[in-house]
Amino acid sequence: MTPSAPPEYNVTNQDYTRRDHFRSDVSAIIDIHAHVTRTRPTGDGAEPTLDQADTMMAVASEFGIHRIVTMCAADDIAPLRERFGNRLIFNGSIAKKNADAPDDDAYRVLDQFLTSGVRLLKFWSAPRGRERGLVVDAPWRIEAARRARAAGVRIVMVHIADPDRWFSTVYADSAKFGTKPEQYAGLCRMLEAFPDLTWIAAHMGGDPEHPDHLQELIEHYPNLRFDTSAAKWQIREVSAHRDAVRALICRYPERFLFGSDLVTRHGLAREHYVSRYWCHRTLWESELQVRSPIADGDYVPGADGSATPLLQGLDLPGDVLDKVYRENAAKLLDSRDADS
Secondary structure, three states, rough: OOOOOOOOOOOOOOOOOOOOOOOOOOEEEEEEEEEOOOEEEOOOOOEEEEEHHHHHHHHHHHEEEEEEEOOOOOOHHOOOOOOOHHHHHEEEEEEOOOOOOOHHHHHHHHHHHHOOOOEEEEEOHHHHHHOOOOOOOHHHHHHHHHHHEEEEEEEEEEOOOHHHHHHOOOOHHHHOOOHHHHHHHHHHHHHHHHOOEEEEEEHOOOOOOOOOHHHHHHHHOEEEEEOOOOOHHHHHHHHOOOOHHHHHHHOOOEEOOOOOOOOOOOOOOOHHHHHHHHHHHHHHOOOOOOEEEOOOOOOOOOOOOOOOOOEEEOOOOOHHHHHHHHHHHHHHHHHHHHHH
């Protein structure tokens, strides 16, 4: 009998109960970037459930995650809030189905989110969204930011770029998708147009491969922050640039926020959520060096033929880690709300 392939969440047979490398004084982490949603079983007429949300929230608690900022459909907010109370804070993703859709479609979505009490907005602006008109500084997004600001929203999260490797594979057609450096022009325009808003560039600004570029952005734009989300990407690239990324975070500890980018999906094993939180905490707070237990299709094996990248812990200093894990997010979300 052919042996079955290992699950994507543990291709190295890592013992996730091994947590002696975690800091004992870490608690009340705020995950600024996640997707806790209702999920739908396959099949016609299937009703959405909170089963996966229950699983992810339980795992989050196990790993010291006190609160989660989640992106979900507007219709999911009420049932999620009823189940989890103030453990969840809501982030509304503002988009249109295609470039020809009327701007009012986006404004109706915005109004739904504002009525539901979202605290943040999300502008997903990856290169693959260009054909749908999802550029960060599209006129309808500028107007959405204005309306949200008038309603009291003060934080906008942006997905602005993708891994370097994708620009030689998925985005090889630069005439269609643009180069990676070109992705940042619109973000810079928005940072300048809305200096009174705090902008969070997701996934280490979409550029953990280039800590020097992140430093340039930090020095030019005081209203810009980065979150640490996307496990496979950060494991691969932060580890590969460990010393430079560590030095950058230590120089500007107030500009980074912990995030996971974990997404609830129907049928996921509990260990899927465990693997991501285990790796995130290992990466930022420990000095452990292990092969990543998570399958990574973007990793190019080196001479040793390893199937996954090396995870090299940054071992951030305690005061820096406190800011990244909790204090920075608490200040943004306001201390009253974050501590409740």
